[in-house]
Amino acid sequence: MLDIKWIRENPQALDEALAKRGANPESHNLLALDEARRQHLTRLQEAQERRNAASKEIGKAMASGDKALADRLKAEVAELKGFVQEGEAEERRLDAELRDALARVPNVPLEDVPVGADENDNVEIRKVGKPAHHNWSKEHFEIGEALGLMDFERAAKLSGARFTVLSGQLARLERALGQFMLDLHTTEHGYTEVQPPLLVRDDAMFGTGQLPKFSEDLFRAGDDHWLVPTAEVPLTNLVREEILDGEKLPLRFTALTPCFRSEAGSAGRDTRGMLRQHQFYKVELVSITDEDSAIAEHERMTECAETVLKKLDLPFRTMVLCSGDMGFGARKTYDLEVWLPGQNTYREISSCSVCGDFQGRRMNARYRAAGEKQPRFVHTLNGSGTAVGRALIAVMENYQNEDGTIAVPDVLRPYMGGIEKIGG
Structure with a gap:
């Protein structure tokens, strides 16, 4: 399996290597899957950070006697909890999708391998x-x-x-x-x-x-x-x-x-x-x-x-x-x-x-x-x-x-x- 980090940095090199093997280019599809996964992880991390911050704010609102604010924060935390749970399942799905796509890509030939069809x-x-x-x-x-x-x-x-x-x-x-x-x-x-x-x-x-x-x-x-x-x-x-x-x-x-x-x-x-x-x-x-x-x-x-x-x-x-x-x-x-x-x-x-x-x-x-x-x-x-x-x-x-x-x-x-x- 190839390193997705290497593919991010060398998409053209990957497609050129695959062309030598007589295979179709794969960098566009792999990078699209990788970007979707990374964007989702960013949203998930932001939601987790906001959930943690809102949980701390609940205590402060309760201490100050602002029940309305505390209730709004509790509702927000509950909503974020559901988003995080669904988001973690989506993370596993995106991980599996990228891994399966990478698993089907052949290895990159060394530079001294002669180029040929068969x-x-x-x-x-x-x-x-x-x-x-x-x-x-x-x-x-x-x-x-x-x-x-x-x-x-x-x-x-x-x-x-x-x-x-x-x-x-x-x-x-x-x-x-x-x-x-x-x-x-x-x-x-x-x-x-x-x-x-x-x-x-x-x-x-x-x-x-x-x-x-x-x-x-x-x-x-x-x-x-x-x-x-x-x-x-x-x-x-x-x-x-x-x-x-x-x-x-x-x-x-x-x-x-x-x-x-x-x-x-x-x-x-x-x-x-x-x-x-x-x-x-x-x-x-x-x-x-x-x-x-x-x-x-x-x-x-x-x-x-x-x-x-x-x-x-x-x-x-x-x-x-x-x-x-x-x-x-x-x-x-x-x-x-x-x-x-x-x-x-x-x-x-x-x-x-x-x-x-x-x-x-x-x-x-x-x-x-x-x-x-x-x-x-x-x-x-x-x-x-x-x-x-x-x-x-x-x-x-x-x-x-x-x-x-x-x-x-x-x-x-x-x-x-x-x-x-x-x-x-």
């Missing part, structure tokens, strides 16, 4: 590994079904479209990938492993920006709970409504969890295979830091995610997203795109974003810097470290053999009980 305007900043493609290269679902270890028909009987049943060594390979990522991030990258709840309340979804605008992308579970679309939600909200010691930042959290997404708006896209599922596993990275360290932390987090792909020896490229392709809460985002020889193209496997104090403000999560009395809102970052299902796809396609078997990457063999090949 994914076609994203900019490649580096490429690692040499992509390979053979005339016998198959897509992951062809490989998995041929091995009898990936079953979409049975998954559809159980749950419908966009679900998969993995079995045998392929199920173990997916589990190995998740464990490998967790071990890497906790032992080499300094993240603290967390096992968070998979059901969160409205406030948690609001805190990271999924609500109120993106409810159709989520799965509701009960009146006040949602299945997590990503572990970013519970991990980031670990610090909600707290004031942290600035000297103990950054806090770095990681978790391996199932994620649940409705995939609203993706009809007809990636309907075959495991690329776009309602349920999938992901290792998430979250950092809670101060204002001065956030940009450097963003580069560090992206490097941590890249290390996963380097150790798996998977070709990939790192893209900086243009302004029109970034997520709602991001100020800048790097996407890692892994090479899939079965599709003969790169596909996103990780997204690392720096959000500024956008989520910190929504969560009321703050930190107190050394020597400062006034706390500031924390700055937050999140990234996939990485998507486990997509890593499985990438391993299957990049390590496939012409005979339909899959070689197990060296770094995963300890997690696979020494197995070197799947199938055959």
Whole structure:
């Protein structure tokens, strides 16, 4: 959520930032709501002050024997009391209206984010590994079904479209990938492993920006709970409504969890295979830091995610997203795109974003810097470290053999009980 004070001082900058995102200007509407609220607060404060003054004047009128004046003052106090009570209810309504309007405005891109409309305007900043493609290269679902270890028909009987049943060594390979990522991030990258709840309340979804605008992308579970679309939600909200010691930042959290997404708006896209599922596993990275360290932390987090792909020896490229392709809460985002020889193209496997104090403000999560009395809102970052299902796809396609078997990457063999090949 953006700071209304900043918007008052920079209305043109807000509208220019929104234009870069391809969004409509919002400053006029927000400032109108803000002005109505401020004018009402002024009237309410004046009424409260007059009520207090009139209450004191009643005593003086009674002491002087001026009953008529005392009665008029009593009537005025009663009228002001009613106005104040109604005014306080109106204040809550105006507060909620402004807050709801602010909650629907996306974050402001950083100055170095390339301006563009969609994914076609994203900019490649580096490429690692040499992509390979053979005339016998198959897509992951062809490989998995041929091995009898990936079953979409049975998954559809159980749950419908966009679900998969993995079995045998392929199920173990997916589990190995998740464990490998967790071990890497906790032992080499300094993240603290967390096992968070998979059901969160409205406030948690609001805190990271999924609500109120993106409810159709989520799965509701009960009146006040949602299945997590990503572990970013519970991990980031670990610090909600707290004031942290600035000297103990950054806090770095990681978790391996199932994620649940409705995939609203993706009809007809990636309907075959495991690329776009309602349920999938992901290792998430979250950092809670101060204002001065956030940009450097963003580069560090992206490097941590890249290390996963380097150790798996998977070709990939790192893209900086243009302004029109970034997520709602991001100020800048790097996407890692892994090479899939079965599709003969790169596909996103990780997204690392720096959000500024956008989520910190929504969560009321703050930190107190050394020597400062006034706390500031924390700055937050999140990234996939990485998507486990997509890593499985990438391993299957990049390590496939012409005979339909899959070689197990060296770094995963300890997690696979020494197995070197799947199938055959």
